[in-house]
Amino acid sequence: MEKREEGKVIIELKNVCKYYRMGDNIVKAVDNVSLMIKRGDFVAIMGPSGSGKSTMMNLIGSLDVPTRGKIFLDQHDISTLTESELAQIRGKKIGFIFQSFNLINNLTAKENVMIPMLFQNNLKDEKNFRATKLMELVGLKDRMHHTPNELSGGQQQRVAIARSLANSPEVILADEPTGNLDTKTGASVMEFLENLNKKGKTIIMVTHDPDLAKDHADIIFWLKDGKVEKITGKKDGWSKLGKERLKELKENK
Amino acid sequence: MINKESMNYSLRNLNKNKGRSLLTIFSILVGITTIFIFISFGYGLYDYTNELTSGSSADKVLIIPKxxxxxxxxxxxxxxxxxxxxxxxxxxxxxxxxxxxxxxxxxxxxxxxxxxxxxxxxxxxxxxxxxxxxxxxxxxxxxxxxxxxxxxxxxxxxxxxxxxxxxxxxxxxxxxxxxxxxxxxxxxxxxxxxxxxxxxxxxxxxxxxxxxxxxxxxxxxxxxxxxxxxxxxxxxxxxxxxxxxxxxDFYVQSYDDLIESFTGALNIIVIFIIFIALISVIVSTINTANTMITSVLERYKEIGVLKAMGAKNNNIFEIFLFESSLLGTIAGVFGVIFGWAISYTFGVILDNMGWGFLSPHFSIYLFGGLILFSGITGAISGVFPAIQAAKTNPVDALRTE
Known part of the structure; x- marks a missing residue:
């Protein structure tokens, strides 16, 4: 349980707002949200469509900057960064997993895994080796020279998991990771994410499926109309970690 | 960041749209081949006239009735x-x-x-x-x-x-x-x-x-x-x-005058033909830009994914610029090869017909220069689409299905 002792804040949102202008109206996609995620947490961001969870994911994933408020990613204030600086930091610190996998079809599974490494300068010769290792980790070493079209949905999502780990990021950001998979395959993907969490990776999962959130996350932020409506724990009560975080959040407020 | 992997990525993309890539390459190639043929023959003719002027006819004057x-x-x-x-x-x-x-x-x-x-x-x-x-x-x-x-x-x-x-x-x-x-x-x-x-x-x-x-x-x-x-x-x-x-009722002309007027006429013809060939290159530049814009639109979501994976704007810019330069360079290489083959064949045919002075001159600068020119043309075609690609907003791109 080494990760919990560290307890370092990896993501912090302070009074974050994201507004969009739609014609004459201003849409408050995220409205004054504050939350804190520590290294090793398994967090779910729950909400129906239109609740602002996609916007939350984009902000946490540093794909977008807030209209107001501050976002700290590993102590760096990312709300003021330029596009290139954002790209650099998300490439290093965040691994994305998408609902529709988003693998590049022209490239083999292994080449897909190497993509995040291409944009980092410090990896010269180890790209190949690391990609092979990661394919081995997700149990697809024998399929690494296949293109995504030749793989099943579950296999594609495992390749995407391997890709998200390419630069050993602090945080895995998973957007509906089981949305395009059947129940059984979805369960195996979730098992993978749980295992990664046990090894110390911070997992942030964005989903509209309450059962999925309750089954896996220690702490769930329920979004409604751009605000955090409530915070809950696991299905069968709060985990020890969940309780700790809830306490901290309340103290911070 | 143009490295082995990103080159591989570009090649796969060009290869995936083989038909489109080939047509684009062909459209550039036509212009390059034409320019090659005319420059090589033009050079050949300049060589021929140089041979004449440097020969023993320089100190002769002709008096010809009008x-x-x-x-x-x-x-x-x-x-x-x-x-x-x-x-x-x-x-x-x-x-x-x-x-x-x-x-x-x-x-x-x-x-x-x-x-x-x-x-x-x-x-x-x-x-x-x-x-x-x-x-x-x-x-x-x-x-x-x-x-x-x-x-x-x-x-x-x-x-x-x-x-x-x-x-x-x-x-x-x-x-x-x-x-x-x-x-x-x-x-x-x-x-x-x-x-x-x-x-x-x-x-x-x-x-x-x-x-x-x-x-x-x-x-x-x-x-x-x-x-x-x-x-x-x-x-x-x-x-x-x-x-x-x-x-x-007579002309007095030195051989130099004759050759000068010949060279002058030759210059005009060569420049005119190269000008026409350049128009075809400009058309192919527009065509290449069009191909690249289509490619950027097709890969809109992919660009979003690359950006989520940490690609900076200039990484995306480089990828697309590299692809269009590659199209241009490939067209250049084949353009000079075809140009050389055609000029060489014509040269042999003309020689057999007795027109031995119409023989093409091949210089290494012509080969290298035209390949470079073609590559640069490709790169220029790619600038606008590459900027467009680089400016893609990852949030919007990832939202598309």
Whole structure:
């Protein structure tokens, strides 16, 4: 349980707002949200469509900057960064997993895994080796020279998991990771994410499926109309970690 | 960040849309091939003219009657021995001689053809110097050579002018009179010059009894002040022929003038054709830009994914710029290969047809320069689409299905 002792804040949102202008109206996609995620947490961001969870994911994933408020990613204030600086930091610190996998079809599974490494300068010769290792980790070493079209949905999502780990990021950001998979395959993907969490990776999962959130996350932020409506724990009560975080959040407020 | 992996990525993309990539490459290639062909032949012609100017004809001046053309016209302007004497008297003229020209009927068995024949004084070496040729078999004419003829290069070749090739000491029938072949000229490189005949002036006068004018007069001059020499010849001839300035019935031209006007015309033709080829390159640039824009639109979501994976704007810019430069470079490589193959083949065909002076010149700079030019053209086509790709908002791109 080494990760919990560290307890370092990896993501912090302070009074974050994201507004969009739609014609004459201003849409408050995220409205004054504050939350804190520590290294090793398994967090779910729950909400129906239109609740602002996609916007939350984009902000946490540093794909977008807030209209107001501050976002700290590993102590760096990312709300003021330029596009290139954002790209650099998300490439290093965040691994994305998408609902529709988003693998590049022209490239083999292994080449897909190497993509995040291409944009980092410090990896010269180890790209190949690391990609092979990661394919081995997700149990697809024998399929690494296949293109995504030749793989099943579950296999594609495992390749995407391997890709998200390419630069050993602090945080895995998973957007509906089981949305395009059947129940059984979805369960195996979730098992993978749980295992990664046990090894110390911070997992942030964005989903509209309450059962999925309750089954896996220690702490769930329920979004409604751009605000955090409530915070809950696991299905069968709060985990020890969940309780700790809830306490901290309340103290911070 | 152009490295092995991103090059691989670009190649896969071009390969995936094979048809489109090939069409784009082809559209650039056409322009590059055309430019290659014309530049190589243009260079060949420049080489040829350089050879002429650097040859022994530089110190010769031609005096040509201003006839509208054709022999035996009633208003024919006559240049005769009096004019030669006048020219000899001009400043810095070292020597001068008249040349006879006419058409002659050549007969071999039942076959007969008209061809040009030149009569000149064999004592005057500078005549052949001005033509920049000599005999490659047998000998040139000697002073007082009667009944002797030197043939153009093509008479040595079977089935070229006549079925049977001529050999030294053969007899050849000209206007019904048999002359003995004493020599053959070197190849000049165009069929008309290579089928010409050469006889002595006295033989010419015997063959064409009614001849009253030289076709042209050649003067050997001191070239240190060529302009002055030409002025002096013009002045003397005007005086003896009783003509006003500006109403001369003759031209005085140096070989340099001739070559200069030839080169000038050549420049205009070459520039014009390259200009047309450049238009085709511009069209292909637009076509390449179009291909790249389509590619950017198709890969909109992919660009979003790459950005989520940490690609900076300039990484995306480089990927697309590299792809369009690659299209241009591939087109350039094949363009010069095709251009070379076509020029080379044409060169061989023209040479076989007797147009040996129309031969392409291939320089390493032409190959390298055109490939580079094509690559740069591709890169330029890619700039706008690449900027468009780089500016993609990852949030919007990832939202699309």
């Amino acid at each position: 006839t509208a053309g054709g022999f035996g016209a009633p208003d024919e302007i006559i240049l005769n021995e009096d004019d030669v004497d006048e020219i000899k008297k001009s400043t810095d003229v070292l020597d001068a001689t008249g040349l006879y020209y006419d058409a002659v009927l050549v007969k071999q068995n039942s076959d007969q053809k008209y061809t040009f024949i030149i009569g000149y004084d064999p004592k005057k070496d500078f005549v052949m110097e001005s033509f920049n040729i000599g005999a490659d078999e047998g000998r040139m004419l000697k002073s007082g050579d009667m009944g002797k003829v030197v043939l153009g290069h093509n008479y040595k070749i079977k089935n070229k002018i006549f079925d049977k090739a001529y050999e030294l000491n053969d007899n050849i029938e000209l206007n019904g009179i048999d002359l003995k072949v004493v020599g053959f000229m070197e190849e000049i490189g165009n069929p008309q010059d290579d089928s010409q005949l050469y006889i002595s002036d006295s033989q010419f006068e015997e063959l064409f009894t009614d001849v009253n004018s030289y076709g042209q007069i050649i003067a050997k001059v001191d070239i240190s002040e060529l302009e002055k020499v030409i002025k002096s010849i013009e002045h003397n001839l005007r005086k003896s022929r009783d003509l006003e300035e500006g109403k001369e």
